[in-house]
Every structure is written in structure tokens, then in C-alpha cells.
Amino acid sequence: MDVSEQQLIKGCLEGIPVFHQMLYKRYASKMLIVCMRYSNSREEAEDILQEGFITVFEKMYQFRMQGSFEGWVRRIMVNKSLEHLRKESKIYPIQPIDNIEDKFVSPEYVLSTIEAKELLKMIQELPPAYKMVFNMYVFDGMTHKEIAAALGIAEGTSKSNLSDARKVLKKKIRRNILMEEKIIYYEQSGARE
Amino acid sequence: MEQENEIVDELFRKAIEPLEAEPSEAFWKKASEDIISKTAKANDKKASRWRLIAFICAGGLVALGYFTFRMQNGLQKVEQQVAVMKKIQNLNTEKIIAEQNKSATDKEVAPATLNAPQINTEKPAGINTTSRDGYSAKTPNNTYAYNNRNVKRVSSAVATHHQNPLSADANEGDINAGQANEPSRVAVQENSNQSISSSQPSSSNSQNLLQIHTQHGLGWWNDFEKYKDALTTPAAKNNSQVITPPIAEKAATASVPATANPTNTNTVKPDSTALKNADVALSKFSASAFFSPDDMVGYNFKSSSPYANTMENTIRSGEKEKFSYAAGVNAEYSLSSKVSIGVGVAYNSYSFSIAPCVVTAQMQSDGQVGYSLVTSSGVIDCPNYGTVYTGQKLNMSATSSRSYISIPVDIKYYFNKKSAFRIYVKAGLEPNIFVSEPTTMNWQNYYYKNQQGSYGVSYVDGVRDIYLSGNLGLGLEFKAGKYFSLFAEPLGVQGAITSLDKNTPVVSYPMMGNATLGITYHFK
Numbered sequence: 001m002d003v004s005e006q007q008l009i010k011g012c013l014e015g016i017p018v019f020h021q022m023l024y025k026r027y028a029s030k031m032l033i034v035c036m037r038y039s040n041s042r043e044e045a046e047d048i049l050q051e052g053f054i055t056v057f058e059k060m061y062q063f064r065m066q067g068s069f070e071g072w073v074r075r076i077m078v079n080k081s082l083e084h085l086r087k088e089s090k091i092y093p094i095q096p097i098d099n100i101e102d103k104f105v106s107p108e109y110v111l112s113t114i115e116a117k118e119l120l121k122m123i124q125e126l127p128p129a130y131k132m133v134f135n136m137y138v139f140d141g142m143t144h145k146e147i148a149a150a151l152g153i154a155e156g157t158s159k160s161n162l163s164d165a166r167k168v169l170k171k172k173i174r175r176n177i178l179m180e181e182k183i184i185y186y187e188q189s190g191a192r193e
Numbered sequence: 194m195e196q197e198n199e200i201v202d203e204l205f206r207k208a209i210e211p212l213e214a215e216p217s218e219a220f221w222k223k224a225s226e227d228i229i230s231k232t233a234k235a236n237d238k239k240a241s242r243w244r245l246i247a248f249i250c251a252g253g254l255v256a257l258g259y260f261t262f263r264m265q266n267g268l269q270k271v272e273q274q275v276a277v278m279k280k281i282q283n284l285n286t287e288k289i290i291a292e293q294n295k296s297a298t299d300k301e302v303a304p305a306t307l308n309a310p311q312i313n314t315e316k317p318a319g320i321n322t323t324s325r326d327g328y329s330a331k332t333p334n335n336t337y338a339y340n341n342r343n344v345k346r347v348s349s350a351v352a353t354h355h356q357n358p359l360s361a362d363a364n365e366g367d368i369n370a371g372q373a374n375e376p377s378r379v380a381v382q383e384n385s386n387q388s389i390s391s392s393q394p395s396s397s398n399s400q401n402l403l404q405i406h407t408q409h410g411l412g413w414w415n416d417f418e419k420y421k422d423a424l425t426t427p428a429a430k431n432n433s434q435v436i437t438p439p440i441a442e443k444a445a446t447a448s449v450p451a452t453a454n455p456t457n458t459n460t461v462k463p464d465s466t467a468l469k470n471a472d473v474a475l476s477k478f479s480a481s482a483f484f485s486p487d488d489m490v491g492y493n494f495k496s497s498s499p500y501a502n503t504m505e506n507t508i509r510s511g512e513k514e515k516f517s518y519a520a521g522v523n524a525e526y527s528l529s530s531k532v533s534i535g536v537g538v539a540y541n542s543y544s545f546s547i548a549p550c551v552v553t554a555q556m557q558s559d560g561q562v563g564y565s566l567v568t569s570s571g572v573i574d575c576p577n578y579g580t581v582y583t584g585q586k587l588n589m590s591a592t593s594s595r596s597y598i599s600i601p602v603d604i605k606y607y608f609n610k611k612s613a614f615r616i617y618v619k620a621g622l623e624p625n626i627f628v629s630e631p632t633t634m635n636w637q638n639y640y641y642k643n644q645q646g647s648y649g650v651s652y653v654d655g656v657r658d659i660y661l662s663g664n665l666g667l668g669l670e671f672k673a674g675k676y677f678s679l680f681a682e683p684l685g686v687q688g689a690i691t692s693l694d695k696n697t698p699v700v701s702y703p704m705m706g707n708a709t710l711g712i713t714y715h716f717k
Contacts, residue, residue, distance in 0.1 A: 020228045024228075028220070032215075046219070049220065054227065062576030062650065116208040117212070119209060137202075138206060139210070150582030150583060166198055170201060
């Protein structure tokens, strides 16, 4: 059944279960990725997603049909993820970063070599403080000032965390590429032999 | 370096943003459980609200039915009494006729006196006198009224005994012979409209004539419904007094209904007050409609928050009443001449504005970061259209209007009995069922003043579905007609017994002053 966004919201507000199911189905896949960016595992992300949907249903009457509903749901998911990390006290510890070689390959090459899921995993594996700042800055379009206000840290800390997050990710990508290249090399040499 | 950073960011955006991931089976299972529980909860909430409304309505209907039953029962009793009285009266009339006929047969010439039945000792209005030997008095138009000894209260048909050539001399109280120049006739009219009548020339002296004055008697009976309450007043019952019908109201030429009481011959004159009351004999049941402009006297607060004083002062100084009122209907039942009990339904609305203040984004009860206003009704969460972070600020002002359906149950005590003006005090309880509280919030970015807008919010976090209040009032009732009266309660107070809200930083107990105006219809 093709239901417009407005009909969907109205149905949910009236408490009709079918519309609740439709809302889940329409946004669960997209929002799960949002939650996964902020979490360490898929299971954790699903928990956050579940809580996020509960909040969406509870607060839906506040949505005034102005702007994107998907954007509104996404913001709830981001807030839920932050809240989850706050509860787990995962935001504040900052891990020191080793000196990483600041050399990077082209994005096209990376994308042809590494799958998107691998990249997502790299983000998930970031230390929590880096992960938060990187997600908020890169995916959610927030400024360092806003990030600092949201996480209760200094603006400079936000900047350094972002920089360190990038370094870690680059290192991972390089390692991943090298690994891929090695595999390819061994596969090719094995084939020659 | 900067460029390389942008490349990294873009790489991740391009790779991850289009990604979608199908949640696991466990997630869908949880989701469906959540939907089921949410639906059940919503249904439960709706059902409990409807159950409450249904319970109140059912209670009201039962009370109404009970009062109606009592009224009908009372009316039936009166009708039965009336029927019995009519029957007795008819029987006695027949008996008297039979006796008189017999007497006339036995004696060709009428005796000077007859064995008189018991009579009224007091003459009804318009009657000249009562004969000493028990015969009735003479009316100006030479008709005679006899008391019927067997009729307890009122004999509607009047038997007048003529013995031609005898006539009653009103001044002497005797019935004298030889005055035969008055009309002589017999007219007996039954209630069933059957009539026996005969007329004889005034010169006839061979027969005692019994004149039944149907003109007044049965006419009055037909109006009996009108006077039955006067006849059944407690005073009349207790004293076994006889109240004669309102002769004065009838045509001057009409004959007089006689009344008798076998046990107590104390017959009274028509009581004008009783008759007046009888004219407007009303039920104990009445219905009112009222309107009451209200005024917020103040709040009592309770809080365990360390910021309680600040919040209380903010509410006290920030909230300004705009307009509040209550309007509704009330049913009242008189328990006695001075005490009555009433139950009603009223719609209450209290509108207020919240003066501009600065609100800071903080973690809300649901874990979200956002803006919220603490009001006397509860906490109003502001909807967020962008990501909000702790510490951000908005300038905020708002207008709100909370409304309730109330069920006032009052007891009234009247200081004086029935009169044109009656002063009373009332006291009662009032459960207030929350209906809605739409709020319009006008916001402005604390830093960027050009960013502003307004939100409409219809949900208040923490507001109770029902709160209980107590009422006190002093009023004046003015009888404006047969069935209507107007009332004013210039001094009314409504104070909350339970708080308006719960689980909020500050819970409020409002106290309202009101001045009620209304009109009451007293049922027949």
C-alpha cells in the first residue's frame, strides 16, 4: 500500500497499529545505519533504534508537518545514540593516537577496494570520543561549537578529536588497502605459479 | 592537509550515507511487541476515561430516576387520596339524599329543625353565619352549605337543606318556616357528569329539598389538583384541620362548599398563604443553568527540587491570567425547606499567558535534549525541529488554556424558608476531569534574534487526568416567577484538594475565586 508521509503520521497519531508497522518498515533500515555509526555493534544499534522509535511515536504529535519527517526521525536517532553513549560513559575517555603517517590514497581507489560496510565498521571501531565528533561533524553537519555544547567539551577538544579520528581512519584504510593489495598480489602470484 | 581531510570526509559520506541495513528478526519481534503494548495501553487509557464518564453519567441517571420515581410516587398517593375522598363524598351525598327523602316521606310537613350533621364552627369566607343547630349558614344568594359529617376533609358538593316553607335565617341561626321566596331546587351532580336535578316551585312544602351546589362543589373538585398540595400540607395533616376551598376566588354568586371532619370540627378559613403556595405547588426537584467568571486567587506549591523557590516564583510572576470561566447545569433536590443537595456538570476554562523568559535546553524526561517550560499545569516540552544541544537558549513566551469537565456536588443551606429572597451558603466537592491544554509557544533564538517562530503544543507532561477541588460559596436567590428563580453567588471559592499535576518539579494547588450567576427552574 502506497501511503504518503502525512497519511502515515496521521495514522500513527490515531494509534492504528498498521501505520506503526509501516513506519517501522519505512525507516528502520535507514535509521539502523545512523545508529550503527554511533554504536559499537549491530545489536547495540538495534537497541538504540528501538528506543528511538518509541520516542518517535511518543513525540510524533509535536511534528508539525513542516520540514522533512525523515530528518526529524534521524535527529531523534542521533540524540538517542548520544544518550546511550552518555549512559555508558563512553564519550569522554580520549585515547592517545600513535603517530600515523599522513598519506592518503584517492577516494575512488578506496571505494573500489574497500566495501562500504568495511568503512562503517571502521567508524564503529573508533574510540567513542572520536566516533562522536566524527559522526556529528561529517554526517550530521554540526559545527565544532555545537559539538562542544552538546558533549560538554571544549571546542578545541572537538577539533583535535576530529583530527585524530581522521588519522585513525586513514591508517585503517591504508592497512586495509595494503591487506587487499597483498591478497591480490598473493592471489595473482599463486595463479602465476 | 585541509583538502585531504575533506577527501576523507567525502569518502565516508559517499560510502555510508546510501547504506541501508535490514534489522534482525529479534528487532522486528521487539517492534511488534511494542506496537501491541502501545495499542493496548492507548486502548486502556481511552477505555478508562470512557468508563469514568459512563460511571458518572450512570450515577446521574440513577439519581434522576430515583427523584422522578419519588415524585411520581408522591403524585400517585395524592391522586389515590383524591379518588378515595371523591368516593366517600359521593357516598355520603347519596346517603344524605336518601335520609332526607326518607325524612320527607315520613313527615309530610317538614319539622322546624332537623337532626343536623356536624358542622363547621367557623364560617368560610363569604358565608354569613352558621346555624346553632348544626345547619349551615346562608349565603348572600340564599344558598346553604352543610358540613358532611362523614367527609373527613372537604365536601365538594354542597348539600343545602331546604324545607319549604322553612328557610334559614342567617341572623338568628334558625331555620324558619314561611320564608319560601327563594328558589328551591335539587341538583345533584356526580363527578361522572351524571346529574340528577329537579326543581320545584318555591311554594312547595311537601318535601325537603337537598340542594347540591355543583356550581361550586364539583367545579372546585375539578380544580382539586390545583389545591391538593394545600390540602395535604403537614399542618393540615397533623391538625386534621379542614381547609376550605378558595371561595373568595369564585364568583360572588357561587354557593359554598362545606367541609367537615368527624373527629375534629375545627374547620379553618381558607388560608391565603397556603392557597398561594398551593397555586405554585412545586416539586422538590429543580434544575439550574449557571455561568461564572473566575479569578485566580493564587497557587500553593509543593516541590522537593532544590530549585523549588525559583520555579515557584517564576510561575507566580510569569503566569498572568487572561480569562477564565465556568458554565454548566445543575440538578438540585430539596431535602428539607432549608437544605438541598445538588449535582451538576460544568465546563471550566482557565486561560493564561506566560511572560517572556529564557529557557535553556536540557535533558528531558524522555532522554532527549530540548526545551521545556515549567508551568502551573505541568511541564510543556517544546518540539524541536533541529538538533538541540544542552546549554542552548531560547527566549520564550506562551499562551495557554487548560480546560476541565467538572462534576460539582454541593449541599446548600438556606438561612430563611420560602420567600422572595433567600440567602444561602453552599459547600461541596468537585472532581475535575482534564480535557485539554493547547499552548502556543513563541520562541526567539537567544543569540540570533532574527530566528523566531511559534509552536503549537497540545500535550502537558505531568498533568493529572482528574484532580479534586472543594467549593464554598455564599449566595442569594430571588424568586422571579412561579417556576423560575435567579441566583447570584458573589462570593465563591474553589480550592484544589489534590494537585493539578504529578511527577513534575513543582506540583500546583490552585485556588480560584468566582462569582456565579444563574437561573433555576423549579419543577411542578
